[in-house]
Amino acid sequence: MALTQANQTLLERRRKALGPAYAHFYRDPVHLVRGEGVWMWDDDGRKYLDCYNNVASVGHCHPAVVEALHTQAQRLNTHTRYLHASVVEYAEMLADIMPGDISVSNIVCTGSEANDLACQIARKVTGNTGLIILKDTYHGATTLVRELSPAIRPEPCPDYVYEIDVPDTYRGPGADDPAAFLAHHKDQIKTAIGKLQARGHGVAALLIDSIYDGPGIFAPPPSYQRELFAQVRAAGGLIIADEVQSGLCRLGDHYWGVMDSGVVPDIITMGKPMGDGHPLAVTATTPDIMKAYVDKGGEYFNTFAGNPVSAEVGKAVLRIVEQENLLSHVKETSDYLMTRLRVIADKHPIIGDLRGKGFFIALEFVRDKADKTPDGDACLTAVEWMKDNGVLVSRIGTEGNIMKIRPPLVFAKEHVDLLVETLDRALLTL
Ligand SMILES: Cc1ncc(COP(=O)(O)O)c(C=O)c1O
Known part of the structure; x- marks a missing residue:
């Protein structure tokens, strides 16, 4: 038209x-x-x-989300340097729907920031700098995560990054043979770990999606996720589940798509759906990982993230997800x-x-x-x-x-x- x-x-x-x-x-x-x-x-x-x-x-303009936003915006909007119940209540609600020990929420404004912070945490906690990602994926727009986003990065892959094949179940290696498929991807992750170690970076984290959007919407089988997670953990790296797209019930079996694998990751990042259009994102992890991050000098502040209006919007979204x-x-x-x-x-x-x-x-x-x-x-x-x-x-x-x-x-x-x-x-x- x-x-x-x-x-x-x-x-x-x-x-x-x-x-x-x-x-x-x-x-x-x-x-x-x-x-x-x-x-x-x-x-x-x-x-x-x-x-x-x-x-x-x-849903667009859900009345309960609009009401929550409007009510809090009329009252007060500040940041997390002051004590306020809304952001605490939001983080507590999130902890209730997180798997395993994941119960600490760093509130951010975008999925890019969530992944950026997750990588910073993984690097500080493990003492390693290497990051494993999948080819053709997108993880965001800050300088760091842009380098982890081959889908939009025209420059060559940086030395501290290793890109493995996407689990392409249509045209990729082993597409018609589950055993060959698993063997290929096992080999991919083994090579990635070996290369990053040889370059002196070690493995800080594997940054994975539960469903690979950019490369063509591929949902890998649980055995694939389990194999990758085990090898990365054995090499001392953390698992960051990028749930910016797949999180909050989208895949239908769990709140967080990564749980289809049955294995709890170390960090879950959330974004897009969390605020029903309001800029609200989260990097969630375990108390132990957060403590190790802070003990090693890590800190976090974000002027707009976790403000009372965003927190009330986030609470409203989670309530609707449950009530409906x-x-x-x-x-x-x-x-x-x-x-x-x-x-x-x-x-x-x-x-x-x-x-x-x-x-x-x-x-x-x-x-x-x-x-x-x-x-x-x-x-x-x-x-x-x-x-x-x-x-x-x-x-x-x-x-x-x-x-x-x-x-x-x-x-x-x-x-x-x-x-x-x-x-x-x-x-x-x-
Ligand atoms: C899987 C994934 N991670 C991270 C991001 C970045 O999120 P944002 O655009 O909120 O920074 C996106 C955005 O499309 C995404 O699809």
Whole structure:
């Protein structure tokens, strides 16, 4: 749908005022002005089903979140250098839903800061500097985590970082053979540890996702996670679970996707969904790790993070997740979604693979199912067609051929029906 003259002007003003570093979705960006639950409206009153935004976790503009924000903003907003009950209550609520001994929360504002702090903690506590990450992943935008984000880093991999293969269950080594798959990734982590030790860095941490978004939405089997964790721990490193995308019930079985592996990590980082759109993120770890960090000279302060307004917003989000049973809701609705998508994937030969977990799903577009050649053009056409017909999804992958479906947690069966029917119609146009 072509931009109106008013929106063309707004886009030009945006390019001038924000500069060229800002990207936008879709050939012609959507000008959104209002949201409610899983719905958003553009400036022309057109309604869209949001099948993409994980930040509005409990739904756009949830009334209880808006109320919490409004009430506290009217009262007081300061920082954590003063005593205030809200941030303590928030951290206590988080501790109740954390696995194992993880019970201490450092509140930050973004997922980037959460991962940055996690790496600082791991380095200080272990005395090592080496960090293991996966190829093509993204962990944020500070100087440190940008270097840990091959998805956006054009520079060569720094010496203290080692990148291992993504657990690509579609095209990667051992994709058709679980034993070969595990053997390959066992070998990868062994090599990474050996290289970082040989370079004199040792291993401070393995920074993992529970589901790999950027490289194409791959959810590794629990055996994979367990093997990697064991080898890194044996080498003296910590496990940092980046739950910025996968956390807060998104994968449907646990609050934190990493727990699908059955192994508790050392640090969990959270971001996007925690504030339902408000900038709220967390680096959570065990009391022992936090004590070791402080004993070795570590400290943390962040002017805006953990302020009473953010804390009240965070509390409201956690209350809604519990009151609306969103963990079981995601599981049940996702099973329904996957069943319906399987029918679509079997009907349209252009869909080479359907994968994912919970509300984090990929449909891979290929020219030919046998040779798996990516078809980015077809995926682009389908995504644009769906947008023009009121359903928002997006695409990822180096070839742009993977449709990403990642709706708010409150997405229900009636929304699944609309999504699947629109997708089916989009695929018939190709
Ligand atoms: C897995 C993951 N980690 C960290 C981040 C960084 O979060 P933020 O944009 O809040 O800094 C992102 C953002 O997309 C992410 O996807």
